[in-house]
Amino acid sequence: MARVVCLPHAGGAASFFGSWGDETSAEVLAVQYPGREDRLGDAFPADVTALAGEIAAALPTDLPIVLFGHSLGAIVAYEVARALEFRHGVGPAHLVVSGRRAPSDPPGGDVHRWSDDQLVDELVRLGGTDGGVLRVPEARSVFLPAIRADFRIAETYRHSPGPEPSCPLTAVIGTEDTEVDAEQARRWAGHTTGEFALHLLPGGHFYLIAERDALLDIIETKTGMRHRETVG
Secondary structure, three states: OOEEEEEOOOOOOHHHHOOHHHHEOOEEEEOOOOOOHHHOOOOOOOOHHHHHHHHHHHOOOOOOEEEEEEOHHHHHHHHHHHHHHHOOOOOOOEEEEEOOOOOOOOOOOOHHHOOHHHHHHHHHHHOOOOOOHHHOHHHHHHHHHHHHHHHHHHHHOOOOOOOOOOOOEEEEEEOOOOOOOHHHHHHHHHHOOOOEEEEEEOOOOOHHHHOHHHHHHHHHHHHOOOEOOOOO
């Protein structure tokens, strides 16, 4: 039995992984970042490292941990892996990173400084939303601050030299992802002293919505989880 800990993308929430627990034999724990849903009143994290440190300190370690992170969540998962192994002495069993360049290849960018309209347009371009609710001013005041804060910590993240996780690391990207290509994703190999594998699935940055079952199959193969096929 393993525990899969899921780290969301920028603007994402724990609810994004709501169905995963029904599809695998593992226990699925989705992390809720501060400033959204049931943590709406909590202060946004200062940076990725601080966020990862808080998550690592809060994670139960009674079961082997498989870390999965998509986009921003990939970098958070990587830093959680480092914190678990080198601060808490209990490294994860596997690290699965999705839709993000390697930590040593920072994307930079200034989307977090864009206007509200530009920010919503970027979210639509990436494919995580159709933008409908975010065109409503009242909804923007609730959702956009957290999204902007997430883009800020993603775009200002810089890798700190130090020991790399010893667990196996699997990178997964969409074949049409405009944010990361296979060459960039392969550089994740330099961020583990364990085995590395790269998988490409059809789709863009949010390939994992349509390709959820294929992604879970990859995680199952790498970690020994059992994928529960959906019937009907």
